Amino acid sequence: MVLRRTDFRESSRIVTCLTRTQGRVTALAKGAHRPDSPFLGRVDFLNELQATFGPDRGGLRLFVRAELVRERRALRAPARFLAASHLAQLCEFALPDGRPEPLVYDLLVGGLALLERCPEPAIGQVVLGLELRHLEHLGALPDLHHCAACGVRLDGGAYRHDGEPGLLCRRHARTPRTAVGVEVLDLLRQLQATSGRQWPQLALPVAARVAAPLPALWLAAATEQRSRLRALLFERG
Ligand SMILES: [Zn+2]
Numbered sequence: 101m102v103l104r105r106t107d108f109r110e111s112s113r114i115v116t117c118l119t120r121t122q123g124r125v126t127a128l129a130k131g132a133h134r135p136d137s138p139f140l141g142r143v144d145f146l147n148e149l150q151a152t153f154g155p156d157r158g159g160l161r162l163f164v165r166a167e168l169v170r171e172r173r174a175l176r177a178p179a180r181f182l183a184a185s186h187l188a189q190l191c192e193f194a195l196p197d198g199r200p201e202p203l204v205y206d207l208l209v210g211g212l213a214l215l216e217r218c219p220e221p222a223i224g225q226v227v228l229g230l231e232l233r234h235l236e237h238l239g240a241l242p243d244l245h246h247c248a249a250c251g252v253r254l255d256g257g258a259y260r261h262d263g264e265p266g267l268l269c270r271r272h273a274r275t276p277r278t279a280v281g282v283e284v285l286d287l288l289r290q291l292q293a294t295s296g297r298q299w300p301q302l303a304l305p306v307a308a309r310v311a312a313p314l315p316a317l318w319l320a321a322a323t324e325q326r327s328r329l330r331a332l333l334f335e336r337g
Pocket of ligand 1 (some may be wrong): 250
């Protein structure tokens with residue numbers, strides 16, 4: 101999956117791809133700008149390729165061959181493009197160089213297929229569903245049904261504290277606390293419990309944007325914990 105390309109010298113490009121078997125791969129496509137290049141019209145954002153890369157010798161790998169498998173033209177519509185770009189960014193973050201994460205890759209491919217054909221008003225709930233799946237893969241999705249402190253069922257809504265991902269019952273949420281409405285929880289639970297194909301048809305209790313801030317907090321927390329630069333910074337001494 102082509103994620104990014106930058107010009108290199110007059111006629112070449114550096115291409116960043118997400119792959120199912122090798123994680124993120126950055127490679128040099130020589131002569132990609134030439135009119136007779138086999139890369140022309142193939143290495144475009146979010147195109148799915150059957151690609152061959154040269155061996156990894158510690159430097160920049162060579163992009164040897166690219167066959168176009170799928171071009172997602174429907175994703176060029178602005179709302180879909182925005183959602184697809186957001187998903188690609190989430191997945192890139194979870195796909196380190198050279199380490200395969202097939203689940204993340206499959207979420208990206210499946211997610212793009214959903215975003216390509218869901219009705220436009222359903223894009224928001226599809227994105228939230230994808231974010232929940234992604235958080236599950238990262239092990240960063242809090243229990244949506246039980247208090248993080250005592251395990252009691254959260255039937256009438258929940259509470260949370262700033263800077264802590266877990267959902268809490270009234271007894272274990274000290275003040276100051278933020279209430280999480282039962283409709284918001286219900287929306288997230290429905291998305292979590294159903295398959296992606298069903299997301300566009302779900303009749304949800306509130307609009308996706310009402311529930312959107314909560315997964316955003318969890319994603320931010322997961323991102324911070326997994327930040328490579330941050331880890332380097334604090335593991336030095
Ligand atoms: Zn509790």
